[in-house]
Amino acid sequence: MKGQIIKKMAQPNEAIKEKSMDLQKEMLAKQFKELSMAKEMGKKVVYTFVPGNLTELILSFDMLPVYPEINALQSGMRKKSGEYIKEAEKIGFSEDVCTYVKCDIGMMLKGNIGPTGEQLPPPDLLLLSYTGCFTFLKWFENLERLYPGVPVAMLHTPYQEDGVMTDDQIQYMIKQINEDVIPKMEQVSGKKFDIARLSRMMEDSAKAEDLLVKILESAKTVPTPIDAYFAGVYYIGPIFTAFRGTPEAVVYYQELWNEVQERMRLGLGPVTPEGELKEERFRLVIEGPPNWTNFREFWKIFYDMGAIIVASTYTKVGGTYDLGFRHDPAQPLESMAKYCMGVYTNMNLPQRVDLIEKYVKEYKADGFLINSIKSCNSFSAGQLMIMREIEQRTGVPVGFIESDLVDPRYFSYANIKNRLESYFQMLEQRKTILAQEAVK
Amino acid sequence: MRSMEEIIKWCEEIAFDLNFLHAKKWKAEDKSRVLVGYLPIYIPREIIHAANGLAVGIMGAGDRKQIIKGDAYYQSYICHLPRGIIEMALDKNLNDFDGFLFPAICDCVRNLSGMFKLSKKGQFQRYFDYPQNFDPKIGGVFYMEEIKKVLSDIHKINGVEVTPEKLNHSIGLYNKNRQLIEAIYNVRQEFPWRLSAVDTYHILRAGLCMTVEEHNDILAQVLKFIQVEQGEPMDNIRVVISGSFCEQPPIGMLKSIEMAGCYIVDDDFMQGSRWIIGDVADNTADPINALMEAYLEKSTFASCVYDVGNPKGKRLVKQARERNADGVVFCAASFCDPALLDRPEMQKECDAAGLPHINFQFHENTGQFKVIKEQAGTFSDSIKLWA
Ligand code: SF4
Ligand code: SF4
Numbered sequence: 001m002k003g004q005i006i007k008k009m010a011q012p013n014e015a016i017k018e019k020s021m022d023l024q025k026e027m028l029a030k031q032f033k034e035l036s037m038a039k040e041m042g043k044k045v046v047y048t049f050v051p052g053n054l055t056e057l058i059l060s061f062d063m064l065p066v067y068p069e070i071n072a073l074q075s076g077m078r079k080k081s082g083e084y085i086k087e088a089e090k091i092g093f094s095e096d097v098c099t100y101v102k103c104d105i106g107m108m109l110k111g112n113i114g115p116t117g118e119q120l121p122p123p124d125l126l127l128l129s130y131t132g133c134f135t136f137l138k139w140f141e142n143l144e145r146l147y148p149g150v151p152v153a154m155l156h157t158p159y160q161e162d163g164v165m166t167d168d169q170i171q172y173m174i175k176q177i178n179e180d181v182i183p184k185m186e187q188v189s190g191k192k193f194d195i196a197r198l199s200r201m202m203e204d205s206a207k208a209e210d211l212l213v214k215i216l217e218s219a220k221t222v223p224t225p226i227d228a229y230f231a232g233v234y235y236i237g238p239i240f241t242a243f244r245g246t247p248e249a250v251v252y253y254q255e256l257w258n259e260v261q262e263r264m265r266l267g268l269g270p271v272t273p274e275g276e277l278k279e280e281r282f283r284l285v286i287e288g289p290p291n292w293t294n295f296r297e298f299w300k301i302f303y304d305m306g307a308i309i310v311a312s313t314y315t316k317v318g319g320t321y322d323l324g325f326r327h328d329p330a331q332p333l334e335s336m337a338k339y340c341m342g343v344y345t346n347m348n349l350p351q352r353v354d355l356i357e358k359y360v361k362e363y364k365a366d367g368f369l370i371n372s373i374k375s376c377n378s379f380s381a382g383q384l385m386i387m388r389e390i391e392q393r394t395g396v397p398v399g400f401i402e403s404d405l406v407d408p409r410y411f412s413y414a415n416i417k418n419r420l421e422s423y424f425q426m427l428e429q430r431k432t433i434l435a436q437e438a439v440k
Numbered sequence: 441m442r443s444m445e446e447i448i449k450w451c452e453e454i455a456f457d458l459n460f461l462h463a464k465k466w467k468a469e470d471k472s473r474v475l476v477g478y479l480p481i482y483i484p485r486e487i488i489h490a491a492n493g494l495a496v497g498i499m500g501a502g503d504r505k506q507i508i509k510g511d512a513y514y515q516s517y518i519c520h521l522p523r524g525i526i527e528m529a530l531d532k533n534l535n536d537f538d539g540f541l542f543p544a545i546c547d548c549v550r551n552l553s554g555m556f557k558l559s560k561k562g563q564f565q566r567y568f569d570y571p572q573n574f575d576p577k578i579g580g581v582f583y584m585e586e587i588k589k590v591l592s593d594i595h596k597i598n599g600v601e602v603t604p605e606k607l608n609h610s611i612g613l614y615n616k617n618r619q620l621i622e623a624i625y626n627v628r629q630e631f632p633w634r635l636s637a638v639d640t641y642h643i644l645r646a647g648l649c650m651t652v653e654e655h656n657d658i659l660a661q662v663l664k665f666i667q668v669e670q671g672e673p674m675d676n677i678r679v680v681i682s683g684s685f686c687e688q689p690p691i692g693m694l695k696s697i698e699m700a701g702c703y704i705v706d707d708d709f710m711q712g713s714r715w716i717i718g719d720v721a722d723n724t725a726d727p728i729n730a731l732m733e734a735y736l737e738k739s740t741f742a743s744c745v746y747d748v749g750n751p752k753g754k755r756l757v758k759q760a761r762e763r764n765a766d767g768v769v770f771c772a773a774s775f776c777d778p779a780l781l782d783r784p785e786m787q788k789e790c791d792a793a794g795l796p797h798i799n800f801q802f803h804e805n806t807g808q809f810k811v812i813k814e815q816a817g818t819f820s821d822s823i824k825l826w827a
Contacts, residue, residue, distance in 0.1 A: 093781070098777060101781065130572060134777065154572055161569065172582040349555060349558060350557050377551075377777055380518065381522065383515070384512065384514065385513055402515065
């Protein structure tokens with residue numbers, strides 16, 4: 001029996017899927033195919049990051065984006081990351097540092113084989129969108145040396161240190177885009193910048209963003225038709241970054257939204273790899289990235305207990321559209337600047353606490369959980385204070401577990417399961433007490 | 441006139457007084473004075489001086505304070521520095537500070553700025569963003585805005601107007617400070633036995649807790665003392681220590697390295713005090729612009745700065761060569777992503793240049809140095825053997 005479960009988890013294709021998931025699979029397969037043939041097709045390749053990405057701009061030059069974090073997480077899911085990390089440690093990277101970086105560098109050292117088993121093309125441009133995480137800067141300094149001679153465009157996104165975006169910060173961003181990023185893209189792609197094309201793409205961005213927000217906010221419904229963390233990162237979010245600004249992304253999100261509406265109409269719960277969740281027992285808000293090396297096992301602990309994530313912060317590293325931001329065709333450069341500054345990891349700690357508090361309240365959560373990632377300072381430093389604040393402000397039970405993104409050495413199934421089981425017991429008790437009080 | 445021993449002892453006391461009494465006493469003498477605590481690594485202290493303030497370096501609790509509460513704020517896999525600072529904040533060591541600056545060196549310090557905001561410590565808590573774009577019209581303009589925000593924070597407290605004259609005067613004093621520090625390092629390069637690395641460290645660190653005028657006096661006296669021969673040269677090797685120090689080295693570790701037969705002829709412990717290489721123009725009509733130009737063009741190499749076109753590895757090798765060093769000791773704080781992520785490349789450059797190196801990790805309250813001493817001793821022996 002145990003063997004069967006493990007086998008099932010190792011076979012992602014066996015998971016139960018909806019039409020949108022197939023659509024997503026097709027889009028991603030096509031994208032990786034394009035990437036593997038980029039050189040033959042004369043397409044230029046840009047390596048860049050998810051938070052604060054300039055996808056529309058890259059696509060407007062007909063270049064192809066590659067996101068190293070996505071490669072790293074895919075390597076984690078394919079059980080390759082452990083080997084890659086060791087490879088990077090062999091050349092001097094410390095055990096203590098961000099494992100995404102080590103996984104990515106290890107992957108390159110091992111031939112740069114992407115998620116589909118095909119070799120990824122080397123970059124023609126390194127677009128260092130330094131947003132919300134200091135490690136990005138160090139990561140690309142290392143890539144720059146691994147790919148000598150490849151031009152680097154730096155886009156430094158100022159931190160929302162005061163919880164607001166100031167004019168000087170926006171101007172700083174626009175100037176960098178205008179005077180460094182765009183000229184480098186023109187030089188690499190051999191094309192002139194076409195602002196009208198960029199604006200048109202942003203019309204599609206905004207449409208997809210509207211739909212994404214509707215989908216994410218459907219989790220306010222009880223029972224929720226979606227899981228906003230596991231499913232959020234598995235099939236709701238990934239399309240967004242690479243395809244934002246294309247008609248395909250709009251079609252995908254429209255399809256997904258139709259499915260979600262249908263689920264709401266029928267009062268159905270979220271889809272899990274083992275089918276539909278029958279009973280929603282606990283509604284949770286979660287902070288922090290997931291673990292990728294044991295993603296299915298990790299998810300299963302939750303759905304086996306009827307615990308669903310109704311809102312997550314991690315799905316906002318690609319943008320906080322639910323706070324109202326939309327790419328604006330009328331102001332393409334300014335909206336790129338504001339987009340970058342608004343991503344979750346670029347928000348200051350008080351803003352992060354406010355957002356989580358809002359999620360707990362608006363999504364009627366029973367609890368707040370942190371998955372603290374060993375090697376991710378951007379998320380983890382300060383999380384214990386966030387936890388205290390949320391407990392004080394909302395009164396919901398808070399839970400805390402630890403794992404890592406892609407280093408399998410730091411995922412302890414038994415430990416996490418034990419902790420979560422105790423936490424769920426605590427939530428159960430509180431529910432009973434609240435129900436008794438309501439009767440009185 | 442105090443003796444060298446007295447000066448060093450006094451500097452050690454000031455440097456490690458976690459209540460910052462010397463700085464607080466200075467503030468108490470005049471109502472318009474403000475104390476601005478800043479975290480490692482660098483801020484242009486000149487602007488605070490010109491606004492009748494004292495920028496006080498908060499370099500962590502080191503091994504001088506038992507951390508109890510601070511540990512409850514940080515997971516075990518986060519470096520030590522911020523937990524010591526939280527402990528200090530909770531123990532009221534940082535009361536009387538008017539505001540705090542958190543330079544953009546890493547995500548831990550960045551998020552710590554938010555923790556100070558949430559707990560409303562001081563009248564302002566500002567994350568001071570360094571530009572990572574080095575075009576004066578782009579990154580430079582942004583940097584000047586960052587400076588103006590700090591000036592406005594202080595102005596709200598004491599109402600002091602910073603004129604170009606005042607700022608030029610402050611810049612001149614800090615130029616002097618850097619000149620004296622470099623002069624001391626230059627003497628030590630030739631005669632490292634005259635002033636140990638530990639004593640040098642105490643003298644420099646004390647400078648973060650007193651006025652620049654007072655520190656300049658001390659530095660001038662020290663410089664005078666070490667012009668004269670003292671102590672005995674030993675058969676030691678000469679090393680540069682590199683760790684992009686934010687979290688500070690435990691004194692025991694420095695002593696162990698020295699006792700293992702290494703003269704530390706250069707280091708980046710107090711990077712902030714030596715950040716600008718050379719002088720900042722102190723006679724312009726727009727001194728904020730002068731500070732900006734110095735930042736963009738004269739900054740030293742550090743893990744928190746994106747080093748385009750002038751990579752840190754090469755700069756480290758150059759520094760070691762200029763100091764006539766036999767090797768490099770890499771020494772980064774545990775869990776310090778910025779320093780640790782720079783290490784492989786720097787090591788590679790040392791290898792390429794045939795510069796021997798060893799590597800340690802520490803945290804500020806490490807208590808055991810036996811292994812470090814042994815490794816440093818072996819390193820020193822091997823260099824002597826092959827030299
Ligand atoms: S530190 Fe965290 S946010 Fe930064 S690159 Fe690593 S995993 Fe991503
Ligand atoms: S020691 Fe490193 S990680 Fe820690 S606060 Fe300092 S720079 Fe940041």
